[in-house]
Amino acid sequence: MSNRPSITAAERTPDQTNDEVAAKARKTLIPLLFIYMLGTLCLQAFNLVFQQVGADVGAAGQASLITAVPGVVLGIVCFVYGSLCDFSSLKRMTMFGLVLLWAGSLLGFVLHGSLLEIIVFRAIQTAGFQAAGSVYLVIVARYLHAGRKLLYFGMFTAAYQLATAIGVVSGGVVSAIDWSYLFLIPMASILVVPTLLANLPHTTGKAAHVDVPGFIIFALAVLQLTLFFSDLHWPLLVGSIVTFAVFAVYIGRARDPFITPAFFHNTRWWKAVALMFLFYFTNFSITPLYNAMGASIYGMTSAQVSLVLLPALIIATVSGTSSGAIVGRLGRRTTITLGASLMCLGTLSAAFSVLAGPVALAICIALFYGGMAMLYSPTVDTVLGTLPAEQSGRGVGMNDLAMQGAGSIGIAIFGTPIATNSLSGGNMATNLIGATGAAANYTNLLLIYAAIMVFAIIWFRVNSRSIYAEGTTESEK
The missing domain is CATH 1.20.5 (Single alpha-helices involved in coiled-coils or other helix-helix interfaces)
Structure with missing residues (x-):
């Protein structure tokens, strides 16, 4: 038995205290990811069946609001939560989010007789689960060493892709019974509350005005x-x-x-966050585009299209999980370029495969989603690397806002031509693959998507030297 006196809390050095906080915080990453996955799963399930939900409550014409309004809420809370992580208790914020998540789940399951009720409770659920996602990203950025950050950023995007895949399938299965049960999926988050209460940091390490x-x-x-x-x-x-x-x-x-003008004077950050905007500009519209192609060209139902998308989302899960190892071998700059190139190749090959059949299109979408999942981790790490540690929360918030905002703008721009075939009259698609009508419309859209990715790659290669100019070793690049 040791005779050494134990060290009291008052006698601990700041470094010892910080190490203990970091060690406990790392224990919460998987539980936080579990909550985020449950929320994302529910989100994707409702996205698949919102037309059926709207029809059941007598509001088929406004059913898209079931997706649109929670999407707006998500974009805002991503920024607010991320920024608050620099000033507020991570434990309190997470528990606040869980209370919102549970309230939205239970009330939505009980009260879902009108479109307004469904929208309100879906928005509350969305605001609730994103707290866990934001806290997860801030803990990774603040408490993990450089090599481990990439792994856990990769796990985050892999969890998103996996939850999307499960959500697409479960939405079809559960809606065949009663779609209201989808509201209850996030209630499984109760299982991880004890771990979160025991290990989440209670303070940010400094007193701050909110x-x-x-x-x-x-x-x-x-x-x-x-x-x-x-x-x-x-x-x-x-x-x-x-x-x-x-x-x-x-x-x-x-x-x-909470944020000063100097934050926006950081040109390295501006250039890096622009990458997120460009890479995720087509994120929200690619699935509706494939759904429209399946219905218009091949007479497929949404459930059948979801099965076509499922292998691609599973590949994206593997790609996201492996992204840290890929960065370790290739470096951030090469990995980002490779991921963006796969996205470009996926949309370009799909443009030439619109009439080639669902299997060919499934392979093309796998390239797109696999590339997107691969570049998430190094791109987030690049964005946060342009900011000091004390601004990590605001960096995460702005990064998430850029992603959600880009997707929302993209679907607003491309949603109309997807639905109305307004780009079917040009000769580009006809000259390339002989497509006419709806097929020509989708071919032209996919070519535009590919052009956006070409621009994103050029932007990155031109600006990468200045983005990585300070505080980055050659191996990290």
Whole structure:
């Protein structure tokens, strides 16, 4: 038996205390990921069956709001939660999110007789589960060493892809019984509460003022901008511009704003976060595009299309999980270029395969999703690497906002031509593969998607030297 006196909490050095906090925080990563997966699974399940849900409550014409409104909420809370992680207790934030998640789940299961009730409770669920996702990313950025960060960023995108795959299948299965049971899926998060309570950091390590007015102004500006791209109602764009201008004046004059003008003067960060915007611009619209192709060209149901997409999402799960190892062998710059090239190849090959059959299209979408999952980890690490550690939460929030905002803008732009075949009249698709009508429309859209990815790759290669200019070793690049 040792005779050494035990060290009291008061006698611990700051380094010892920080190491203990970091060790406990790492124990929460898998439970947090579990909650995020449950929320994403529920989100994707409802995305698959929202038309059936709308028809059942007598609001088929407005059924898309079941997806659109929670999407707007998700974009806002991604930023707010991520930013609050720099100022607030991670434990309190996570538990607050869980309470929202459980409330939305139970109330949605009991009260779902109208479209408004479904939208409100789905929005509450979405706001709830994203807290776990934001806290997960901040813990990875703040408490893990460089080599481990890439692994856990990869696990995050792999979990998203896996939850999407399960959600697509479960949405079809559960809706055949009663779609209201989908609301209850996130209640399984109760299982991980004891681990979270025991290990989540309770403070950020510093006392800080929470800038409530700043958050409200910025969230209002983002809300108006997102709704504009969802509905193209021009007064919303004007209102968003005015609100952003008010926000700029506010952070320039406020005594202790949550984000300062200096944050936006970081050109390395601007260039890096633009990558997220470009890479994920087509994220929300690629699945509806494939669904439309399956229905219009091959007479497939949404359930059948989901089975075509399933192998691609499983491949994306493997790609995301392996992305850390790939970066370790190839470096961030090469891995990002490879992932973006696979996305480009997937859309370009799909453009030439519109009439080749569902199997050919399944292979093409696998390239796209596999590339997207591969580049997530090194791109997030690149974005956060342009910021100091004390701004990691705001970096995560802005990064998530760029991803969600890009997807929302993309679906707003491409949603109409997907639904109306408004790009079917050009000669490009006809000259390439002999496609006409709806097939020509989809071919032209896929060629546009490929062109966007070519631009993203060029942007990255041109700006990568300045993005990695400071504090990055050659092996890390």
